[in-house]
Amino acid sequence: MRAPYGLNILDNCLTCPVREEHIFCNLSVPAGQHLNEIKSTAIYPKGAMLFIEGQQPRGVFVLCTGKAKLSTSSREGKTIITKLSEGGDVLGLNAVISNRPYEVTAEMMEPGQANFIPRDSLLQFLKENGEVAVRVAEQLSRNYYTAYEEIRTLGLATSPSEKFAKLLLSWTTKPAQTDGSAQVKLTLTHEEIAEIIGTTRETVSRLFSDFKKKQLLQLKGSTLVIRNRVALEKIVQS
């Protein structure tokens, strides 16, 4: 099955590669079938807005492929990115459950597919499937912990270099590699990194220069190489 933007559509949750981690997919057969009926799927281009901060919640989006960023802005235009989402993430859950406006804007950074589940159908589905409701509660509290991590970063880690180091480490905790070096594909612009750690484009640029000079990292094309993990951890401290 072919689709726009050169992507294949995943129209069957049973063969979906993100099936395992997914709170709405790895379900009992009847529940899964019910969910298949109420969901609709679509491919979104880069830059597409799944939903915008302040909108009334229409439903949740289940990101299958692609990447999205969640952000919130002030009226003067300052923006912070609060989370980067990948395949398997459920977006807009809190707003739907509490029936309050979306607290963030969700924008596609890389084209990808997302399933949409309308609010009413979802709530009905949850009432009928207690098992899934429990997963939703767990997901909500995971979201809450993520939010608190953000609060700690913004409120306690004072200097940009500290936050930058923290971010770099968060990108490489997953592979937990070898000697002390690790590689990451760098897909964010300096501007976006600045919005994550709450500083300016220029400062991020200077931080890269600094850290390169101090042998903490290295750039091979768009691949970021962490050279000295322990030194980064010492910068983070807090």
Next chain:
Amino acid sequence: MRAPYGLNILDNCLTCPVREEHIFCNLSVPAGQHLNEIKSTAIYPKGAMLFIEGQQPRGVFVLCTGKAKLSTSSREGKTIITKLSEGGDVLGLNAVISNRPYEVTAEMMEPGQANFIPRDSLLQFLKENGEVAVRVAEQLSRNYYTAYEEIRTLGLATSPSEKFAKLLLSWTTKPAQTDGSAQVKLTLTHEEIAEIIGTTRETVSRLFSDFKKKQLLQLKGSTLVIRNRVALEKIVQS
């Protein structure tokens, strides 16, 4: 019934003055009785720690009277206060539901009574009382929104004066009074205010001076008088 610290113990949830707003109190009779059996109650002095960040969750605390502050700290000792709690609030809910360590420390600021519900009993109770489980989910998402408000304050409202103005306004949105002035009893030290808005004691002190000079506020003993609400709102902007 008399108790330490000159406080009366509320031993009956049915006559509790915070009964209405309380997610665990305003229940059906059988559920309320069940809850009464699994809860224990105690009076805590000022400075008492209900629980500490990082501890495994033992259970939730239902604050009946008194005030508590929730805070999180970095290793170097920097602290931010994330929430001030009053009668009716449920503390530690997220940690209990998700079985992760308490994400904050809860410390009594004014002596008061709290009911304790052990984790196991609560989870069992929730399984048997779906209605209450729903309220818990709603409470979780309320907590989440509060956390996001905090993220916005820390990440978007850049200057201390902006955050300070925001805080002052948050203290007086409730009475929504008369002409444009409002009164609040000031119970926090400058140090604590600094920990709420993420700055230093000295800066808070200077902000009070500044705002007094600009006729925005006034101090009568420990009573804070907001003199010019609109001007504060203009400072907040964002």
Next chain:
DNA sequence: TTTGCCTGGTGATCGAGGTCACTCGCGCGT
């Protein structure tokens, strides 16, 4: 190719606010 536009790098400047160092005043216990 040319023309933009977006991203990135870097210097210069400047001001807000953190830090340090006092002092003052009040309440409290002995």
Next chain:
DNA sequence: ACGCGCGAGTGACCTCGATCACCAGGCAAA
């Protein structure tokens, strides 16, 4: 009365990072 400790007010200093202002390279559309 005395000393003590805590909260508060304020001046002096100095650092860090935001801001402004350029410029260079890469990439895409015309």
